[in-house]
Amino acid sequence: MKTSVAIIGGGPAGLLLSEMLHRQGVDSVVLEARSRDYVLARIRAGVLEQTTVDVLRENGLGERMDAQGHPHDGMRIVWAGRSSYFINCYEHLGKRFMAYGQTQIQEDLFAAADRRQARVLTEATDVRPMDVASDKPYVLFRHNGVDERLDCDYIAGCDGFHGVSRKTIPPTHLQEFEKAYPFGWLGILSRTAPLPDVTYANHPRGFALASMRSSNLSRYYVQVPLDDKIEDWSDDRFWSELTARFPPKMAARIQTGPSIEKSIAPLRSFVAEPMRHGRLFLCGDAAHIVPPTGAKGLNLAVSDVFYLSRALAAVYRDGSERLIDSYSAMALRRVWSSVRTSWYLTNLLHRFPTATEFDQRAQEAELDYLNGSAHAQASLAEQYAGMPFEPA
Numbered sequence: 026m027k028t029s030v031a032i033i034g035g036g037p038a039g040l041l042l043s044e045m046l047h048r049q050g051v052d053s054v055v056l057e058a059r060s061r062d063y064v065l066a067r068i069r070a071g072v073l074e075q076t077t078v079d080v081l082r083e084n085g086l087g088e089r090m091d092a093q094g095h096p097h098d099g100m101r102i103v104w105a106g107r108s109s110y111f112i113n114c115y116e117h118l119g120k121r122f123m124a125y126g127q128t129q130i131q132e133d134l135f136a137a138a139d140r141r142q143a144r145v146l147t148e149a150t151d152v153r154p155m156d157v158a159s160d161k162p163y164v165l166f167r168h169n170g171v172d173e174r175l176d177c178d179y180i181a182g183c184d185g186f187h188g189v190s191r192k193t194i195p196p197t198h199l200q201e202f203e204k205a206y207p208f209g210w211l212g213i214l215s216r217t218a219p220l221p222d223v224t225y226a227n228h229p230r231g232f233a234l235a236s237m238r239s240s241n242l243s244r245y246y247v248q249v250p251l252d253d254k255i256e257d258w259s260d261d262r263f264w265s266e267l268t269a270r271f272p273p274k275m276a277a278r279i280q281t282g283p284s285i286e287k288s289i290a291p292l293r294s295f296v297a298e299p300m301r302h303g304r305l306f307l308c309g310d311a312a313h314i315v316p317p318t319g320a321k322g323l324n325l326a327v328s329d330v331f332y333l334s335r336a337l338a339a340v341y342r343d344g345s346e347r348l349i350d351s352y353s354a355m356a357l358r359r360v361w362s363s364v365r366t367s368w369y370l371t372n373l374l375h376r377f378p379t380a381t382e383f384d385q386r387a388q389e390a391e392l393d394y395l396n397g398s399a400h401a402q403a404s405l406a407e408q409y410a411g412m413p414f415e416p417a
């Protein structure tokens with residue numbers, strides 16, 4: 026088999042890259058380890074920054090998002106015993122958000138790939154990027170019981186945090202930065218009407234978040250100890266813990282119902298630099314992980330894909346390697362900006378088991394400052410909304 030760009034991983038990063046390359050006349054093959062059903066069953070993030078919404082619309086992926094998604098203007102913050110405040114990104118920056126599930130984006134991406142009869146090989150196992158530092162890289166894999174070889178010009182590693190791509194880069198050429206947080210998020214999805222705003226709560230019992238996917242689909246989270254098990258959390262226990270963490274008036278407006286998904290995820294920040302080794306380029310979770318606070322993960326995957334598709338298209342269009350040479354540095358500037366924002370929001374909003382009274386007072390002072398200062402709100406609005414893409 027032969028193609029221009031071999032894409033490892035068919036998550037949102039891999040499928041979007043394939044779509045955007047196709048629209049710029051560049052051929053690709055996607056190799057995904059799992060089945061399509063498995064990939065489509067994953068429940069993940071769901072708040073899209075304006076830049077992400079624009080990219081999806083510009084690439085023919087906006088129709089269902091615009092019909093079913095929930096547009097909103099910012100985030101609400103509440104904390105124990107105080108009034109809440111709204112960080113209005115539309116007012117400060119003219120930027121909006123869309124609540125629309127990654128699961129739905131993944132469906133839209135598969136549908137678009139089917140329409141153009143894209144080569145997306147699912148259940149491709151033993152995927153191995155080879156000779157990535159040479160100018161003739163290739164990928165070995167197994168598909169339908171047959172050993173295959175895919176020759177290509179470039180390889181895009183879009184295979185998530187546990188993928189094979191990053192691991193093929195020699196440790197001497199890769200620097201990793203990591204921070205683990207001492208808690209996880211227990212999340213549920215329920216067919217109930219959401220609160221009107223995406224609302225982050227800092228409470229003595231721990232952090233809680235009210236979010237949404239559509240007008241009748243809610244997503245809620247509570248901070249839990251890392252060793253908590255999903256079996257310990259009945260729906261009843263979840264709802265009573267969630268509502269205990271919101272002010273009574275807000276809690277009274279939370280509609281409860283059976284969970285249709287329930288999972289616990291640990292929180293961590295991770296960045297690998299550079300995002301390129303020879304002809305291998307990393308995109309999305311393969312290169313970086315953020316804690317979910319601030320909903321940056323999927324948006325970063327989209328910005329990596331935006332930069333990489335633009336850079337690869339320039340190579341095939343006019344032979345210019347300028348943008349692929351600056352891909353890693355450009356992508357990492359936006360990555361670190363979002364890594365910092367999600368770390369800041371994680372620190373601001375969670376109860377750390379090791380926090381001293383001093384830490385607690387400092388956190389409350391920060392929340393008070395945000396409440397009272399238009400400058401602080403404008404700064405947070407800018408970070409929450411996400412930085413604009415850099416020009417080519």
Ligand code: APR
Nearest residue numbers: 034036037038058070152184185188189309310322323326
């Ligand atoms: N070979 C082929 N495919 C692989 C391999 C491998 N060795 N390892 C992993 N994969 C596949 C996974 O099955 C998955 O479908 O790569 C895909 C990676 O997808 P994601 O983990 O979703 O990562 P990404 O596409 O970068 O999406 C960005 O945003 O909301 C966040 O973390 C969330 O998944 C989300 C991410």
Ligand code: PHB
Nearest residue numbers: 070071236317318319320
């Ligand atoms: C979500 O809706 O899943 C969500 C929203 C906001 C976040 C994180 C996750 O900060």
